[in-house]
Amino acid sequence: MRSFETRITAAVVAAALAVAAGCGSSSSSKSTTTSESAASARTQYADSLCGALVTWKSALTSVATQLKGGDVRSKSALSSAATQVETATKTLADSLKNLGKPPTPGAEQVKGDVGRLGQQLSSGADKLKSETADVSGAQGVLTAISSAGATVSSMANDVSSTITQLKSVDAKGAWKSAFSQAASCQKLSG
Numbered sequence: 001m002r003s004f005e006t007r008i009t010a011a012v013v014a015a016a017l018a019v020a021a022g023c024g025s026s027s028s029s030k031s032t033t034t035s036e037s038a039a040s041a042r043t044q045y046a047d048s049l050c051g052a053l054v055t056w057k058s059a060l061t062s063v064a065t066q067l068k069g070g071d072v073r074s075k076s077a078l079s080s081a082a083t084q085v086e087t088a089t090k091t092l093a094d095s096l097k098n099l100g101k102p103p104t105p106g107a108e109q110v111k112g113d114v115g116r117l118g119q120q121l122s123s124g125a126d127k128l129k130s131e132t133a134d135v136s137g138a139q140g141v142l143t144a145i146s147s148a149g150a151t152v153s154s155m156a157n158d159v160s161s162t163i164t165q166l167k168s169v170d171a172k173g174a175w176k177s178a179f180s181q182a183a184s185c186q187k188l189s190g
Contacts, residue, residue: 041103042178046166049114050184052095053159057188059088060152075135078144082132085152089125093118106169113169117162124155 063081096118102110131147167176179185 038103039174039178042174043181045099045102045110046175046178047182047184048099049096049166050179050182050188052092052099054184054188055095056088056092056159059084059091075141078132078135078141078148082128082148085148086125086129089121089128089155093122093125096121105172105174109169110166110175113162113165117158120158121155124151124158127151 063084096114099114101107102114128148128151131151132144135141135144163179167179169175
């Protein structure tokens with residue numbers, strides 16, 4: 001039964017690592033045509049976005065730690081883990097909605113990308129809850145663990161893809177620079 005723990009823990013940890021990888025940056029170019037206040041506003045927005053993701057990643061890591069030390073063969077442990085991930089994801093989705101209007105350039109694209117991410121994560125949290133509801137027997141728990149792991153991984157991929165899209169919103173690299181300068185984004189990738 002150790003493999004149950006290993007699979008669900010690996011899925012949650014992989015999701016957290018995928019999120020971290022998506023927010024890293026390989027360069028920090030600063031556009032010379034962008035004013036310092038606009039650059040500061042983008043960095044602040046990126047910092048708020050990554051801060052919400054850091055909180056979400058922390059919750060996923062906490063669940064992984066609990067599952068690693070606990071008995072994931074039980075329905076109650078699986079249900080508790082799913083509820084914690086669902087709560088953290090709904091909190092993240094709410095935080096994304098509350099980010100406000102992104103600065104320019106590319107404000108509409110950024111707003112659309114972040115809004116889509118919030119919807120994807122909310123849908124993922126709902127799916128996770130339904131996948132772990134009404135589980136019975138060892139085979140049911142096994143199936144739920146597999147499905148839940150896939151859902152969490154998919155959610156992490158959504159986050160990573162969105163961050164990649166956001167970094168390339170403008171051709172001059174202003175958003176990429178904002179993500180590389182934001183302290184929360186550095187925490188997320190660290």
